[in-house]
Amino acid sequence: MNDTLRVLLIGDTDSQLRYCRVLSQVPADMNVQITLNAVPRDGTPESLLAQLAEVGTVWQLPLDRLLTQAAMATFDAIGVFLTGSKIAAFRKQYKQACQRRDIVPAVLFCGFNGVVLENFEEGITWRLGYDLICLNGPRDQQRLRRFLRHTPFAAQAVALTGLRRVRSAAMPSSDWAQRARRLVFAEQVLMPRTATDRYQMIRTLADLAHRSPAWQICVKPRVRPEERTFHAGQEHITQTIEKALGKTPANMVISYQPIAELLRDSRLMGTISSTAVFDALDLGCRPLVIADFGCQNENGTSFFKDSGLLHCLGHYQSLDELEGQLSSPDPRWLHWVGYDPQYNPGVLYSQIRNILAHPTAVPSLDIPGYHITQIVCDGPNNHGAALNQLRMAAEEAIRKRRWQEAEVMLQKAQRLRPENRNINRRLKAVRSKSVMLRSVRLALSQRYQPRTQE
Amino acid sequence: MDQRLNLRLLLTASGDWEIHACGVLAEQLQQHGCDVFVAHSNTDSGSPAFTSAWHGPVLPLSPLQVAISDLCRHVDAIGIFAAPDNVREFRQTYQLACRLANHRAGPVFSGPAQPLRGDLLEADLLERMGCELLCLHGPEEAEVLQELTQHARQPPPASVQLGLWQVPAPPRWRSTAEHQDRSIVFLEQQDFPATSSSRNRLLALLEQLAHRLPDWTIVIQPDYRQMETPEDMNNGLAALLHDRRHNVHGQSPANLQVGGNGALPAVLSHASAAATLTSPAALMAIARGIPVIALADFGFSSAGNSAFWMGSGVMRTLESLQSEQQLLQLPPVHPGWLTAIGGDINDGMERLLMALKQLLERGQR
Numbered sequence: 001m002n003d004t005l006r007v008l009l010i011g012d013t014d015s016q017l018r019y020c021r022v023l024s025q026v027p028a029d030m031n032v033q034i035t036l037n038a039v040p041r042d043g044t045p046e047s048l049l050a051q052l053a054e055v056g057t058v059w060q061l062p063l064d065r066l067l068t069q070a071a072m073a074t075f076d077a078i079g080v081f082l083t084g085s086k087i088a089a090f091r092k093q094y095k096q097a098c099q100r101r102d103i104v105p106a107v108l109f110c111g112f113n114g115v116v117l118e119n120f121e122e123g124i125t126w127r128l129g130y131d132l133i134c135l136n137g138p139r140d141q142q143r144l145r146r147f148l149r150h151t152p153f154a155a156q157a158v159a160l161t162g163l164r165r166v167r168s169a170a171m172p173s174s175d176w177a178q179r180a181r182r183l184v185f186a187e188q189v190l191m192p193r194t195a196t197d198r199y200q201m202i203r204t205l206a207d208l209a210h211r212s213p214a215w216q217i218c219v220k221p222r223v224r225p226e227e228r229t230f231h232a233g234q235e236h237i238t239q240t241i242e243k244a245l246g247k248t249p250a251n252m253v254i255s256y257q258p259i260a261e262l263l264r265d266s267r268l269m270g271t272i273s274s275t276a277v278f279d280a281l282d283l284g285c286r287p288l289v290i291a292d293f294g295c296q297n298e299n300g301t302s303f304f305k306d307s308g309l310l311h312c313l314g315h316y317q318s319l320d321e322l323e324g325q326l327s328s329p330d331p332r333w334l335h336w337v338g339y340d341p342q343y344n345p346g347v348l349y350s351q352i353r354n355i356l357a358h359p360t361a362v363p364s365l366d367i368p369g370y371h372i373t374q375i376v377c378d379g380p381n382n383h384g385a386a387l388n389q390l391r392m393a394a395e396e397a398i399r400k401r402r403w404q405e406a407e408v409m410l411q412k413a414q415r416l417r418p419e420n421r422n423i424n425r426r427l428k429a430v431r432s433k434s435v436m437l438r439s440v441r442l443a444l445s446q447r448y449q450p451r452t453q454e
Numbered sequence: 455m456d457q458r459l460n461l462r463l464l465l466t467a468s469g470d471w472e473i474h475a476c477g478v479l480a481e482q483l484q485q486h487g488c489d490v491f492v493a494h495s496n497t498d499s500g501s502p503a504f505t506s507a508w509h510g511p512v513l514p515l516s517p518l519q520v521a522i523s524d525l526c527r528h529v530d531a532i533g534i535f536a537a538p539d540n541v542r543e544f545r546q547t548y549q550l551a552c553r554l555a556n557h558r559a560g561p562v563f564s565g566p567a568q569p570l571r572g573d574l575l576e577a578d579l580l581e582r583m584g585c586e587l588l589c590l591h592g593p594e595e596a597e598v599l600q601e602l603t604q605h606a607r608q609p610p611p612a613s614v615q616l617g618l619w620q621v622p623a624p625p626r627w628r629s630t631a632e633h634q635d636r637s638i639v640f641l642e643q644q645d646f647p648a649t650s651s652s653r654n655r656l657l658a659l660l661e662q663l664a665h666r667l668p669d670w671t672i673v674i675q676p677d678y679r680q681m682e683t684p685e686d687m688n689n690g691l692a693a694l695l696h697d698r699r700h701n702v703h704g705q706s707p708a709n710l711q712v713g714g715n716g717a718l719p720a721v722l723s724h725a726s727a728a729a730t731l732t733s734p735a736a737l738m739a740i741a742r743g744i745p746v747i748a749l750a751d752f753g754f755s756s757a758g759n760s761a762f763w764m765g766s767g768v769m770r771t772l773e774s775l776q777s778e779q780q781l782l783q784l785p786p787v788h789p790g791w792l793t794a795i796g797g798d799i800n801d802g803m804e805r806l807l808m809a810l811k812q813l814l815e816r817g818q819r
Contacts, residue, residue, distance in 0.1 A: 305580070307605075336605065
């Protein structure tokens, strides 16, 4: 049996922590001892912390305190699952701390949580410098190789950890006939992107519920109204439902039950572009990707383009008809994106052992001709700095009447702080086609001026 | 099929760089014996660095006006060069207009007007997928198209690799420029870096470079084409430099200068090196064999097409340029990278005409 591999996994947002939990599910014979550090953060669900405790020792230390822990020297490998710039910042600070304390650094690894729908290359540049990068499957691997070929980083080690999220022991056994005639709608806070489409999405689901009285449509919100996520929603889905429908059909419900429980005894699962498609497959529930808003890059639907899962809900008379026409996802596509048993967290730990046995130096990021600048804000609130820059850039664009540019900046700002009303008002204003309407809306919304002290 | 060898083509475009690229393409196709018509609605812009490519008349119509016009019936094929969502809108409108008029839609060809990589390329190609012919630059774009369509139930659209077709100068890849002046041209962009503070920092870095290299001239070449309003100009590096010279007297070195409107070709022809964040005008420098520096000082942005330069071997920071020797010994772009983006292809127009003819033949069967 191999020596025990001591691994620390660090995550901050709830989705990163969920991914850490997936990576912690390794067969006992791999002899991996997991410690998880959940960076303290408002809104991290207690239930999630309890789930983490089931798979490893849980710490809850801020990053600066974590770096000073003597126990850090005991890990063979450290996995960092934070947002982009924080991944780069941690690597820098950890290496400095090791140098100061004269200890050999652990194998550093990082990855992407779920399907990467956009900014893949940018994401890779934040992760360069790590010994190992976890990817989902051949698709991501091919994109990484293409991006890094002709560079000193071409040999970047990767581990294909796959898109399976549920251990085989937890797989369902329930008979299809016993499953509830229920479509679980896995809500995403950002998809579809526009409020208009989100309202339309709810109305489409409600219409389908009306047409399918023998079925239940169960909306599974991404988070509870009081919880926050990195992608905090513009308005909670419950509000969207209330505003879009007024009266919700009797067979359309909202459920905060864990999604795995819902998928385990439901027949169908629908989403715009959530990674929950793969959870549904794990749990024997038949997934479909809602294509009523087109197969758009913007909504992430294009990722599923040739999966065989795309369906327009509006085209079906009822869920019975839809169920009858559902086909299985294309197995070639599943393999390509990483949903295949050969891609699993075990691959990661084998790779780490490989690196420990045959250490190789990671190329520096300042090689002339291949210089990668990771602009790292060491302050506690990177997020805030980025938001500030975007809003200032948007105001600059508004001043110069570059409406399209202002819209792009405000959209990005909205993604970081979707609940901010003034960002939403400014965005609505710059999107106005009528000059007069735009002027009025701009006048009614507050011009952003950064405060010197927060 | 019509036995004429010469095709009658209508090219339409929107967007500054796309209009420039469309002009270059029109000129080249005409030189290859095609009867070419160009339509865009940006005819009043009396400026810039890029307009010289097309010498023929321009129909003052936007792509959407072209889509619903009767003109489309009188050409063999239509080329549209615009942002991908505008291309989708054009196609949908064109097909609807043809249905209404009860005539068959002719083939539409399109492609990104500058080489793209990564996310931007995928998003771009997905939107253009409905066109009958995709104009790609090189093998890497073809590789991505193949991946994007490998599991599709429908056959992928025809595609052709044209090389760097939007660069008007004859390719002189990998040749060393004959350095006439000791000058570096910085190709300014309106959009990058986006914020005032970043633009001020960029100017400070250029000033520092000018201080370090007193025998060299650093020329900021504004993207006049994009600077449509006086306010745009006021936020350009030229205005910032002017402010500094008047308000912070003596701090800005005299060897940091600003290139004039339309001066890009002349400035490039004398430059020893060109620097940029992500300006497509850098392709012109590469075509002239001028060493290029892709500035890495401001980090990496997928949206800004930074991915394009990865693997080029020319990504460096301004701060890393400390001596004249370094500038005189700047390496050329990585040959493998250049090949991947289509830099080795020099018969792009013949390829395009062949592909169009095949498409028309198939359509007539």
